[in-house]
Amino acid sequence: xxxxxxxxxxxxxxxxxxxxxxxxxxxxxxxxxxxxxxxxxxxxxxxxxxxxxxxxxxxxxxxxxxxxxxxxxxxxxxxxxxxxxxxxxxxxxxxxxxxxxxxxxxxxxxxxxxxxxxxxxxxxxxxxxxxxxxxxxxxxxxxxxxxx
Ligand SMILES: [Fe+2]
Ligand SMILES: [Fe+2]
Numbered sequence: 632x633x634x635x636x637x638x639x640x641x642x643x644x645x646x647x648x649x650x651x652x653x654x655x656x657x658x659x660x661x662x663x664x665x666x667x668x669x670x671x672x673x674x675x676x677x678x679x680x681x682x683x684x685x686x687x688x689x690x691x692x693x694x695x696x697x698x699x700x701x702x703x704x705x706x707x708x709x710x711x712x713x714x715x716x717x718x719x720x721x722x723x724x725x726x727x728x729x730x731x732x733x734x735x736x737x738x739x740x741x742x743x744x745x746x747x748x749x750x751x752x753x754x755x756x757x758x759x760x761x762x763x764x765x766x767x768x769x770x771x772x773x774x775x776x777x778x779x
Pocket of ligand 2: 691
């Protein structure tokens with residue numbers, strides 16, 4: 632279990648950077664010219680997110696910053712609870728995207744509903760991570776970097 636706030640912030644920063652790279656990959660796919668393998672590449676990023684996100688959320692919830700922030704600032708528990716709730720919502724959003732891709736498995740291009748959902752996933756994860764970075768930065772008075 633991570634005890635030192637500096638270790639915790641370091642690991643959080645590293646994981647947010649990794650997650651940021653996945654979001655950039657998603658943005659790249661939306662901006663890319665239509666190509667037959669865009670769907671396959673999208674599916675790969677979505678599958679990776681479905682592995683890395685639950686792990687990241689577990690780290691934050693169990694021995695990560697969530698408990699530590701509330702221990703230091705009990706009055707922030709509403710913010711922390713909201714972030715915890717968002718973990719489930721974000722995961723559902725990515726699962727919905729995977730299901731949509733599966734239902735349209737034979738399509739070659741990125742259909743509009745898929746694009747909209749990808750944009751939603753990117754925006755939700757960005758907003759969540761920004762909120763987290765802000766909270767942790769204030770709580771530990773350390774620069775955790777930007778999720779952008
Ligand atoms: Fe989180
Ligand atoms: Fe996070």
